[in-house]
Amino acid sequence: MLSNILNLFDAPKVCAWCISRRLLALALAAPAVAFGYEESTHAMLTEKAAARSKVVQRAGFFLASGLRSPSDLVYSGIGSGAPLQVDAVKLMSFGATWEDGFYPAIARNHFFDPQFQNGIGRGLQVAFLREGLASPDWALEDTGVFTDPDSPNVGQVHGFSLRDAGEAFYVALKSPLPGDRLAAQSRMWQTLGHVVHHVQDMAQPQHVRNEPHLHTDILGVTVVVPPKSRSFYELYTQSLNVQLSSFLETHSYTLAxxxxxxxxxxxxxxxxxxxxxxxxxxxxxNFVTTTTSPALTTGGVPVPSSEFPLPGSADMYFRQMPVLLLKFFPGLHQNYLYGRIVDGVNNAYLGDALLGIESLWFRLGGGYVDDDPAVANDRHKFLLPRAVAFSAGLIDHFFRGSMTLVSASSDGKQWTLTNGGEDLEGILEFYGEQADGQRSLLSQQGFFLGSGVSAALAVPIAPSYARLLAVFKGRIGAEGNSLGRGYYSVAGAIAAVPAAPVASCPGDVLLDNSMGTNSNLDMTFQLVGSGTVQTAMENYSIPDSLTISIANSVVVNTGMFAGEQRPSFEYRSGQSVRVQVQATSSDLWNLRLSCPGQGLQGDAVPKKLVSITVTNPTGAFLCSGAFWDIWIDGSIHLTGSGSSGWFVRLSAGGEPHSVRSSGSCPSIGALNQTAGQLNVNGQPLSNGPFLVR
Incomplete structure (x- = not known):
């Protein structure tokens, strides 16, 4: 009540409110400048917001996106007094406090009047001079990069805008080295704290109704520059931080x-x-300040100024309260200004709040004052829960991209990418991550994927990579389509590369193209054991090449050759072997690999190249629709149609080879009938055993 009594003797408003740029700059240069919610309040609000956001509620989201967990104690801040080895929440909290201490004059860029010129908006403006950038422009930089002429370094850019956070997010995903990615992710967390600081300042009426204010400590005494322009509300909320923290645990605003x-x-x-x-x-x-309070007409109706049309006359009303101030002032009273608080998100009436208390000097131009505990108490009940919700909402908006990546093939070359969030339109990149955490760019493409849609994608990832990372940058939903200007949204998804299949041992690994059905080969698998691996490749009469790689290192590279080669290489258990054959057209070849430390088992008997053809007795085909399958020693070796012929390497002498054939022709039928016959090395052969001579 004492505060109410003191308000009766407040001096009238004078031109002192219209401070010049020079005076404001001088005041801002003083130590311990406060130009928004106090630092401890920003820290508390940011930690509450993080607790309601994905940062705490869905920590697994970040691991699935290719980032470190927010709870890891590995992040380090940037700037004076920056914390080291903290979690993401603490680093965001530091960013929210350091936004005021970055450099003194930066606080001018924390104002935004959304009612100016019928909703165009403006930053801080004093005496018709623009004193600062509009808070959304400075905090977001969504329309371009801004510089502050009043920064210590002339033309200094912010460096901690939402644009900068998006760039840090992208670098935290795609940088090759884990240390560089960690540094970028640390900057991303801190930058988000700087950004939500601005959202919280928008919950302070002076910051949105163009009322400059500051206070500084000189020899332990709080000095207000200019007089009557201090922020009682900011000091009030700071003094009640502990109580307000408890209050926000039970009072919340829901932003869907x-x-x-x-x-x-x-x-x-x-x-x-x-x-x-x-x-x-x-x-x-919804709220007013001391210098933007409404006038009182003769009929007792509050009339807003033309500069601040809301809250309007229909939104405000007066109540008269008696004041017992000395016995020689009988009947003295004050007007209390109340407002009906309306929420535009949910189109709901939230209740009434005390907006201001009449000064004794009202009739001399004093107006209403808002530096009263009762006013501050009513304000914070509406403003602080919403500040937390909007801060959490902006954090979640930044991480709104949601992708999942799943392997669709055993060899890790086919993948399914699903968009679990809003539409994606921009650039999609794939990175391979090795076991030591290093990442390498594999591919990049223009990309669009609608909400809830999956895309099948072929990704050329080598078996040496442990994980595959998809990184998107561009437009997500309604925002981020300014790649050319550097303002974009980011999303990531990471998944393990399927383990290579294990070849069965003992015995040889047979990779056979002696049917000529697949010209090239690209296969990855593991072997059992360790030791020297022997190979034998038969390319017959047409050159082909063989390349064998382990952990991205080539251990065999034959180049193009015809006939047979037998290279070998060393193998260690658990390694993945990549075998690539580059063939000429649909050429024939046959490749065997031994188990590590063992010889080629299937190559004990010498092999001979055998020519097998299917013709009729005159050497020509009677019908073009004929087809044949040739089975040798119980396995299908040859298949084809028309005047097909094949080469196959078979053991010579010793046990005879069994052969079985099947075929069709519209008029006749089996191969050993008049429609066609099987020829081995130019000699007709009926179904049955035969020896290779």
């Missing part, structure tokens, strides 16, 4: 996911000014 589609709409709604949806709009259009 997807309600706000762009980062700028967390501040204001450009398409719908005066909607009381964004944080700045809600505060500016």
């Amino acid at each position: 996911p997807g309600t706000i589609r762009t980062a700028r709409q967390f501040f204001r709604t450009p398409s719908a000014p005066f909607s009381r949806r964004g944080m700045a709009e809600f505060t500016a259009e």
Whole structure:
């Protein structure tokens, strides 16, 4: 009540409010400048917001995106007094506090009046001079990069805008070295703290109704520059941080996911000014400040100024309260200004709040003052829960991209990417991650994927990689389509590369193209044991090449050759072997690999190249629709149609080879009938055993 009594003797408003740029700059240069919620309040609000966001609620989301877990104590901040080895929440909290201490004059860029010029908006403006950049422009940089002429370094860019956070997110996914990715992710977390600081400042009425204010400590005494322009509300919330923290545990504002589609709409709604949806709009259009309070007409109706049309006359009303101040002032009273608080997001009436208390000097131009505990108490009940919700909402908006990556083939070359969030349009990149954490770019492509849609993608990933990472940058939903200007949204998805199949041992690994059905080969598998692996490749009369790689290192490279070669290589248990054959057209070849430390088992008997053809007795075909399958020693070796012929390497002498054939012709039938016959090395052969001579 003492504060109410003191308000009666406040001096009238004078031109002192219209401070010049020079005076404001001088004041801002003083130590311990406060130009928004106090630092401890920003820290508390940010930690509450992080606790309600994906950062805490869905920590697994970040691991699945290719980032470190937010709870890891590995992050380090940037700037004076920056914490080291902390989790993401603590680093965001530091960013939210350091946004005021980055350099003194930066606080000018923390103001935004959404009602100016019928909703166009403005930054801090004093005496018709633009004193600062609009808070959304500085915090987001969604329309371009801004520089501050009043920074210590002339032309200094912010470096901690949402644009910068997006770039840090991208670098934290795609950088080759784990240390560089960790540094980028640390900067991303801190930068998000800087950004939500601005959202929280939009929940302070002075910051959205163009009322400059500051206070500084000189020899332990709080000095206000200019007089009557201090922020009682900021000091009030700071003094009650512990109580307010408990209050916010039980009082929350619900902002449904997807309600706000762009980062700028967390501040204001450009398409719908005066909607009381964004944080700045809600505060500016529901509350007043000392220098922007309404006038009182003869009929007792509060009339807003033309500069701040909301809250309007229909939104405010007066109550007269008696003041017992000395016995020689009988009947003295004050007007208490109340407002009806409206939520534009849910189109709901939230209740009434005390907006200001009449000064004794009202009739001399004093107006209403808001530096009263009762006013501050009513304010924070509406503003702080919403500040937390909008801060959490902006954090989740930044991470709104949601992709999952799943292997669709055993060899790890076919993948399914599913978009679990809003539409994606931009650039999709794939990176391979080795066991030591190093990442390498594999491919890049223009990309569009609708919400809830899956895409089948072929990715040329080598078996030496442990994981495959998909990185998207561009437009996600309604925002981020400014790749050319450097403002984009980011999403990631990571998955393990399927383990290579294990070849059966003992025995040889047979890779056979003696049927000529597949010209090239690219296969990855593991062998059993360790030791020297022997190979034997028969290319017959037409050159082919063999390349064998282990852990991205080539151990065999024959080049193109005809006939047979027998290279060998060393193998260690658990390694993946990649075998590639580059063939000429649909050429024939046959490749055997021994088990490690063992000789070629299937090559004990010498082999001879055998020519097998299918013809009729005159050497020509009677019908073009004929086809044949040739079975040798119980396995199908040859298949074809028309005047097909094949080469196959078979053991010579010793036990005879059994042969079985089947075929068709519209008029006749089996191969050993008049429609066609099987020839081995030019000699007709009926179904049955035969020896290779």
